[in-house]
Amino acid sequence: MAAVPGLTNQAQPAFPDVDRFDSREFIQASIREKRLPESARVETAGVPRQSRNYFWYRRSFTVPERKPVAMLRVAKAQFGTAVWLNGKKVGEHLGCFTAGYFDVTAFVNWGGENDLVIRIGAHPAALPVWAPAGTDFEKYKWTPGIYDNVSLILTGLPYVESVQVGPRLSDSSAVVETILVNLGSRPVRTKLVQQVKPWKAQVLAITLQPGERKTVQQTLPLPGAKLWTPEEPNLHWLETAVGEDTLRTRFGMREFRFDSATKRAYLNGKIYFLRGSNITLHRFFEDPLCKRHPWEEAWVRKLLVDGPKQMHWNAFRFCIGPAPEMWFDIADEAGLLVQNEFFIWNGREYFPPYQSGELITQYKEWMRDHWNHPSQAIWDASNETDSVMLREQVIPQVRKLDLSNRPWDNGYAVPMGFDDAVEDHPYLFSALMRPEGNFSMTQLERMTGAKTTNAGHPSAHAVIANEYGWLWLNRDGSPTLLTENVYERLLGKNATPRQRFELYAYNLAGLTEFWRAHRNFAGVLHFTWLTCSYPGVKTSDHWRDVEKLELEPNFADWVRESFRPLGVYINFWQPTLKAGETRNYAVMMVNDEGSTVKGALRLEFVDGPSKELSFELPAYGAHTWQLPLVSPTAAGHTMLRATARVEGRAATISRRKVQVLP
Incomplete structure (x- = not known):
């Protein structure tokens, strides 16, 4: 028995050599490190060290009610996925890192028990050499498994294949792209309803021809929508309904980008x-x-x-x-x-x-x-x-x-x-x-x-x-x-x-x-x-x-x-100082936050001389202070410490280990 989601090396009873595989990249690295001879180089995905190419999963299930569409979704499995239902092959999916969808409508026993078999590759070489199975020079074991959720989706016609939400902060709206599918033999006229509560719903009249796959894009106004940030991760739900099918999509109102002119990341x-x-x-x-x-x-x-x-x-x-x-x-x-x-x-x-x-x-x-x-x-x-x-x-x-x-x-x-x-x-x-x-x-x-x-x-x-x-x-x-x-x-x-x-x-x-x-x-x-x-x-x-x-x-x-968001760095790494020596120490500070911070910066030798000043750093700012300080007069091991204190928050500390010589 093997858990789903999970890995086959956790199956009971255990399989011998379950994840032994020498990848092409591991072999290349071993040749470079003189651990293997040049003759060991391969052009394939690698060399299996086990006596199998596949693992097979089997389970039975019943369907609560008949629907026009039944779709099996395997969120992630490696290495490659093939599906049989009730003894008939449904299809294959080569992706190891993406969801595979299998239309099982024609294979379902709607009135009784269904026998589902899923086959996965036992190692990367089970896939064609032209399909990615993962490459990593430092990975020794390649463990197969259905390592994400498996679900059976039952719905009507037409149905929602996918929904993508693209936030637009400039006018507090969201561009929504919906893909609708009609697998039936007749045209379908229906309404596409989309709503993010508590805002007003958008309703479109839709016609899909037999076998048609249609992409619909519309903009939903979301005035006053709360933004998503790491500090305040506000989330919203978009509800999409077409015919008998409904889908809920969770999203956040946020935009993230980089800027080459400033070499900075920008959030919202x-x-x-x-x-x-x-x-x-x-x-x-x-x-x-x-x-x-x-x-x-x-x-x-x-x-x-x-x-x-x-x-x-x-x-x-x-x-x-x-x-x-x-x-x-x-x-x-x-x-x-x-x-x-x-x-x-x-x-x-x-x-x-x-x-x-x-x-x-x-x-x-x-x-x-x-x-x-x-x-x-x-x-x-x-x-x-x-x-x-x-x-x-x-x-x-x-x-x-x-x-x-x-x-x-x-x-x-x-x-x-x-x-x-x-x-x-x-x-x-x-x-x-x-x-x-x-x-x-x-x-x-x-x-x-x-x-x-x-x-x-x-x-x-x-x-x-x-x-x-x-x-x-x-x-x-x-x-x-x-x-x-x-x-x-x-x-x-x-x-x-x-x-x-x-x-x-x-x-x-x-x-x-x-x-x-x-x-x-x-x-x-x-x-x-x-x-x-x-x-x-x-x-x-x-x-x-x-x-x-x-x-x-x-x-x-x-x-x-x-x-810490308020960063402190002492630009000093000398292992020793002379007792009683006076020198200037550069203390660098950065402020990662969007508001000015004020406080006190103290540079000191633990249980020894110290120097303190007031500081003010603007939003996203940085500054370097030069602080003169005399080293302790007694020889021995000590710590040079810079502490930045801002009222109402924990201090930030930078520390250097130093030996004071006589």
Whole structure:
């Protein structure tokens, strides 16, 4: 038995080798790392390490009443979906990250029991090589499953195939695009009624010819509608009725964009700085502790609501792989801006032999599944990928379908739109992987926080730093495969987990302060809030207990402080000072909020000399203060601390560990 939604590696009794598959990208990375010979390279999706190509799901059901149309919807399943009903094949759907719809009207036994069989691929190679099944250089297990909801839709003729709502804040209205279908053999004359309560309904007379699929667009005035923001996530319901069919569509009145002239993000016409993290859910699927948690609402709400509020986050990137529909519903309610990334990561040198037509089909489906979610803020075509096909053939065909005209992130390719953003992954500590490489936090004192060349191309567009750090530790405090050399160079071979956790949190908080303070990024999103953690993985997250969602304490202390909307950064990283030495310290501050803040800024050595001044920062403003301060006269370890206090709110603190020398 296997749960739906869920993964086949949780089935009872268990299947042997259920998710063993060496992907093409894993093999490429292993060749590059000298772990495999060049002869291991493959042009297929990869090499299965199991004796099956498919899994089969079976269940029976009865239908309460006969309807003109019966549609089976499989929200997400991998790798590929085929459906049989009562022994007859209904159809197939190649998408692994989008909803598949199957018209089962002609196959339903309306008066008795129905036998439903759904087949999914056991691994990515079960799909044609030209269809995307997900690419990830750092993913070891590829676990199949029907990992989102399955539903049977019963309705009349005509019926509503889809509804898209595009908010227009300039006149407080919404453009609504409705697709109606008449599968019958006769023309249908009916009324299309659409209403967002308490506003007036719109009624249109509609005629559909036999077999016709018609798109209807109209504008609904919504005067005084409350806007959706992360701080106030107001939601509205649109009710659509045609004939016997009704559909409720939830949406938020909000507009999100980037601006290349200012290099800023704008929410509802106002500057908005993104602060947040990443979730690589499909890597978490391979974690031994994943279990049923991604489908437990309480667990997901704690992950997406409680934790981000504590960390002062307003944004997430759902990295290389989609989340179930429930996750977006919760993000809408929590007030999160999501950078939603299609599951493609292929770098700069190789792109799989995908067919552009299939990619266009699946990107359209992916957009359709998400475009009514106000949390859906950025369409992310790929991760760290420079693809001519995506840039010239796919994105231009699909982006025009979005009535909200959301911005696109184009991986490591140049952006398509004049005001699209670009991503940057400034992994400064990755230099320490190589014996000749060099980086220390002291170098930040002479850096400006500008976009790095890691993004692969020059750009004057707005930039999001949606990955940085390269200091990952497993949940037990051991280095990951990518950070073994880094920690050996920083702390030596005999460092303890406690020492590593402390160093990780200290440096990650400092990097966060640094990227925010220089205001060269429209968003700062750390990597990563959730992923897998077990021996041999390349990245990890920060959970002391991922099932209870208890954070590693050092991360909770240091990194939470670095993400406060009122940001403070001491531009000082020297490990030692001379006793009694006087010097000027640059303290940088940023205000992410839309109103002026006033308060007191205090720079001090703990239990030592201090300096205080009054500050005032305008909305979205930034400023640097130079504060002279004498170091303690007694030798020993101390803390240099800058504290910004504003009446009625918690203080923001920036801290530096220093040793005072005699």
